[in-house]
Amino acid sequence: MATLDIKDLHVSVTTEDGDKEILKGVDLTIREGETHAIMGPNGSGKSTLAYSIAGHPKYTVTGGSVTLDGPDGRADVLAMSVDERARAGLFLAMQYPVEVPGVSVANFLRTAKTAIDGEAPKLRTWVKDVNSAMEQLKMDPAFSQRSVNEGFSGGEKKRHEIMQLELLDPLVAILDETDSGLDIDALKIVSEGVNRFKAEGDKGVLLITHYTRILRYITPDFVHVFVDGKVAEQGGPELAEELEASGYDRFVKASA
Amino acid sequence: MTAVADAVETTQVVSHLNPPPSYDLADYPVPTGREEVWRFTPLKRLRGILDGEASDATLGWDTSVPEGVSLSTITADEARGLGELPPNELPAALAVSRAGGATLVDVPDDFDSEQPLAIRLTGASVDDLVWGHLVFRVGRHANVTIVLTHTGSARYCASTSFLVGDGAQVRILSLQDWYDDAVHLGRDSIRVGRDASVRHTSISFGGDLVRMHANVEYDGPGGEAELLGLYFADAGQHLEHRLFADHNAPRTKSKVTYKGALQGQGAHTVWIGNVLIRKVAEGIETYEENRNLVLTDGCQADSVPNLEIETGEIEGAGHASATARFDDEQLFYLRSRGISEAEAQRLVVHGFFNDLIRRVGIPSVEEQLLTTVEAELARNLLKET
Numbered sequence: 001m002a003t004l005d006i007k008d009l010h011v012s013v014t015t016e017d018g019d020k021e022i023l024k025g026v027d028l029t030i031r032e033g034e035t036h037a038i039m040g041p042n043g044s045g046k047s048t049l050a051y052s053i054a055g056h057p058k059y060t061v062t063g064g065s066v067t068l069d070g071p072d073g074r075a076d077v078l079a080m081s082v083d084e085r086a087r088a089g090l091f092l093a094m095q096y097p098v099e100v101p102g103v104s105v106a107n108f109l110r111t112a113k114t115a116i117d118g119e120a121p122k123l124r125t126w127v128k129d130v131n132s133a134m135e136q137l138k139m140d141p142a143f144s145q146r147s148v149n150e151g152f153s154g155g156e157k158k159r160h161e162i163m164q165l166e167l168l169d170p171l172v173a174i175l176d177e178t179d180s181g182l183d184i185d186a187l188k189i190v191s192e193g194v195n196r197f198k199a200e201g202d203k204g205v206l207l208i209t210h211y212t213r214i215l216r217y218i219t220p221d222f223v224h225v226f227v228d229g230k231v232a233e234q235g236g237p238e239l240a241e242e243l244e245a246s247g248y249d250r251f252v253k254a255s256a
Numbered sequence: 257m258t259a260v261a262d263a264v265e266t267t268q269v270v271s272h273l274n275p276p277p278s279y280d281l282a283d284y285p286v287p288t289g290r291e292e293v294w295r296f297t298p299l300k301r302l303r304g305i306l307d308g309e310a311s312d313a314t315l316g317w318d319t320s321v322p323e324g325v326s327l328s329t330i331t332a333d334e335a336r337g338l339g340e341l342p343p344n345e346l347p348a349a350l351a352v353s354r355a356g357g358a359t360l361v362d363v364p365d366d367f368d369s370e371q372p373l374a375i376r377l378t379g380a381s382v383d384d385l386v387w388g389h390l391v392f393r394v395g396r397h398a399n400v401t402i403v404l405t406h407t408g409s410a411r412y413c414a415s416t417s418f419l420v421g422d423g424a425q426v427r428i429l430s431l432q433d434w435y436d437d438a439v440h441l442g443r444d445s446i447r448v449g450r451d452a453s454v455r456h457t458s459i460s461f462g463g464d465l466v467r468m469h470a471n472v473e474y475d476g477p478g479g480e481a482e483l484l485g486l487y488f489a490d491a492g493q494h495l496e497h498r499l500f501a502d503h504n505a506p507r508t509k510s511k512v513t514y515k516g517a518l519q520g521q522g523a524h525t526v527w528i529g530n531v532l533i534r535k536v537a538e539g540i541e542t543y544e545e546n547r548n549l550v551l552t553d554g555c556q557a558d559s560v561p562n563l564e565i566e567t568g569e570i571e572g573a574g575h576a577s578a579t580a581r582f583d584d585e586q587l588f589y590l591r592s593r594g595i596s597e598a599e600a601q602r603l604v605v606h607g608f609f610n611d612l613i614r615r616v617g618i619p620s621v622e623e624q625l626l627t628t629v630e631a632e633l634a635r636n637l638l639k640e641t
Contacts, residue, residue: 054588055592057584057588083592083593083595085592086592086593086594086595087594091592092592094589094592098585098588099586100586100589100607101611102608102610103606108590108593111595111603112590115594116594147611168594
């Protein structure tokens with residue numbers, strides 16, 4: 001079993017004008033096998049939620065808790081370092097993946113897999129796994145010799161994120177606007193990757209998006225509308241359809 | 257005058273960064289440390305080299321010489337007659353004056369071998385003052401790799417010339433892998449033949465104070481020089497690299513890329529990149545770049561690119577210099593994949609140097625260089641975990 005439990009989470013960032021609260025009490029529970037979509041207007045704090053769970057140093061948690069129940073028991077996510085969170089089973093697919101010059105994709109993936117598993121992957125199966133992940137995401141085999149994210153197109157960056165998701169195989173995946181900037185073909189390829197991950201059955205997915213488009217390919221079990229640092233409304237997939245038809249105005253006004 | 261000679265400009269250009277060349281020691285006032293060319297160098301730590309005492313101490317020579325290449329001893333006058341670039345700084349002038357002759361390494365015309373010409377110079381003690389004078393003459397259309405390794409300890413001051421014949425392809429690696437107390441003042445001067453191509457790499461890991469000067473001139477149009485450098489300064493080390501590309505002929509190219517890392521209290525690196533584009537040097541291309549990665553507190557990286565342009569007719573000229581600490585976003589990205597902080601830092605540094613090491617073009621030393629970088633990291637950065 002794997003459950004990510006976020007309770008009354010408050011998060012601030014330091015700005016030139018002092019500390020600014022961005023998340024104002026987020027409650028969210030993602031159980032295994034569930035896919036949750038978080039939708040909301042720009043600036044509502046969606047990405048802050050993703051990066052806070054992953055432990056980005058820019059964000060300061062001022063209240064609340066985040067716990068991850070996994071096969072090894074309950075972990076206090078907020079007490080762990082960035083890499084400990086990843087090794088505990090959290091994965092963040094980033095909206096803007098970072099370039100690491102001179103480090104090949106192959107070297108990076110092997111190093112990450114070794115860190116997550118606590119031992120180096122067996123060479124033969126690992127090469128096979130990497131090749132098949134690349135093939136399914138329709139990536140050129142030469143890709144593995146390129147430097148991490150350096151000179152990648154927008155679509156290549158996102159496919160590379162999903163390739164890591166599949167190879168590192170976490171308990172809970174947080175996808176931060178993985179759909180933004182993708183053409184329809186790339187969106188389908190990336191969605192198929194997420195769906196293969198979901199199909200393992202015991203995984204949790206938190207899908208953060210501005211648009212409903214990706215929800216045609218990845219069906220959420222729950223939809224949360226995020227406004228001004230907290231969940232303003234939640235429901236089933238039908239909530240996404242309403243947003244598609246009438247936008248965020250109703251929720252933004254309600255919170256104002 | 258021949259057409260080639262017409263295309264080379266040899267008159268003096270007054271530049272405070274690159275004083276006029278001279279063999280006469282009287283032309284070099286004793287440095288006070290305030291001069292532009294000496295202001296970054298801690299003179300006290302030169303351990304009196306610039307006093308210019310006579311010494312007949314030598315370094316141990318261990319050579320691996322491919323068939324066809326010959327070594328011999330010549331006089332300083334003969335070295336001058338071969339057309340080495342005259343000294344343009346006190347250490348090189350002292351080295352030529354005090355060494356009592358030069359070692360000539362002769363690579364014949366059309367030479368072509370995969371086997372590197374390797375010379376390993378080993379010092380016995382920092383108490384030894386060693387004057388060095390080497391001349392590498394590379395024949396026309398030769399294709400050769402030269403690896404010069406400095407190890408052990410000494411106070412070593414040397415002038416090393418590479419006279420590269422027309423159309424030759426030369427890769428040169430100078431590795432400064434000294435013990436912690438060594439002092440090394442070196443000038444590598446390169447004369448690039450018409451349509452010849454030279455890649456010179458200077459790598460400094462060891463030594464208390466290392467000050468290397470790489471100087472390029474062209475014998476005619478069409479010559480290309482790529483100057484690469486890598487340095488890794490630990491606590492208390494002073495590693496200085498000075499470059500001077502003198503575009504004295506048309507349609508020549510120079511490309512300079514130096515990368516350095518610093519760690520530990522008092523680690524100091526200096527990079528001075530000087531490029532002169534003379535009036536005659538139309539249609540040239542030059543680009544110089546220096547990047548420094550500061551790994552800990554207490555380090556200082558000085559980086560000064562200078563470009564003097566005397567003709568408007570150039571293909572391209574530019575420079576870049578950047579000195580930075582670890583990029584937090586890079587570390588976050590790697591750590592968010594489960595990679596520990598120390599391992600993430602190791603990967604970033606590995607990547608930083610990897611690009612450059614791949615460009616050295618000498619496969620037999622690539623692995624060794626990467627291993628040395630890892631060992632340097634283990635000395636400090638990874639020790640904390």
